[in-house]
Amino acid sequence: MHQQPHLTPQEMLDMQLEQSxxxxxxxxxxxxxxxxTAITALFxxxxxxxxxxxYNQFTFIGxxxxxxxxxxxxxRRIHKMxxxxAVTLFLVYSAVNGLTISAYFLVYTTGSIVSTFMITAVTFGIMSVYGLVTKTDLTKLGNLFLMGLVGFIIASVVNIFLQSEALYWIATYVGIIIFIGLIAYDTQKIKTYYFASTTATGEHTKASIMGALSLYLDFINLFLLLLRMFGRRR
Structure with missing residues (x-):
């Protein structure tokens, strides 16, 4: 993890406030x-x-x-933007993601979507706070979760062709564990972005967008996996 130089108590307090x-x-x-994403999906x-x-296959694939x-x-290119x-692309991505996940609003009841969102929000909050306050270096666990994420993606792609219900649920449970762990890991990692970015105008903004994107993806993926478990179909 990032090692801080020797600082006076006041300097340390100022740095902690800036990091907050x-x-x-x-x-x-x-x-x-x-x-x-939610507004776009509902619209x-x-x-x-x-x-x-x-209803247009080419449009959907595109x-x-x-x-x-x-x-x-x-x-990959945010550091050069x-x-x-960077802000515009993040917001555009959020809107496009709303387009693709809007189908879930037709598959699952509104009540189950709302309740699953709340479960996701609470879980996210707990794990993100843990990532903020823990003194344990989560790098090694984070690397394991990232390797697990690769396996989860491969299994999900393979199951598109196999259509195995057993593999579907195994991937779901494993995926939930992976993204819960990644929330804590990413939060801890994002804390270092402030110190890694330069003080040049806009660098901290780009670092905050990069961090927001990581946590956004963790949240969305955890929500969709939990929806498999708790969602009630129409």
Missing amino acids: RFMTKVYGWMTLGLLI TVYTSVFDFVF ILIGEIALVIYLT NPAT
């Missing part, structure tokens, strides 16, 4: 992203946009490819 402000920005951007379901997205390309581009571009 930085984390507040991270959570703020993440919350805004989730809000945009899609109750308008003709849904037909445009899901949106999926664009969504993946957008998050990869944002992750200006802050306004």
Whole structure:
């Protein structure tokens, strides 16, 4: 983990306050992203946009490819972007993600979606606070979770062809454990972004967007996996 130089008590207090402000920005951007995703999903379901997205195979595949390309581009190129571009791309990605997950609003009841969201929010809050306050270095566990994530993705892709119910539920339970762990790991890692970024104008903003994207993805994926368990189909 990041080693801090020797500082006076006042300097340490000032740094902790700045780091707290930085984390507040991270959570703020993440919350805004989730809000945009939810609004977009609801708008899609109750308008003709849904037909445009899901009843045209080429459109749907194009949106999926664009969504993946957008998050990869944002992750790899954010350090070379200006802050306004980074913010815009994150918000656009949040909206596009809302398009693709809007179908869940037709598959599951509104009540079960809301209750699952609350379960996700509470779980996220607990694990994120743990990541903030724990003195334990979560790097090794984080690396294990990341390797598990690769296995989870491979199993999910394979099961598209196998259509195995057993593999489906194994991947679901394992995925839930992975993303719960990643919330704590990513939160702890994001704490170091403030110190790793330079004091140049906008660098902290880009670092906060990068952190928000990581936590946003953890939250969304955990929510969708929990929805498999707790969601009631219409």
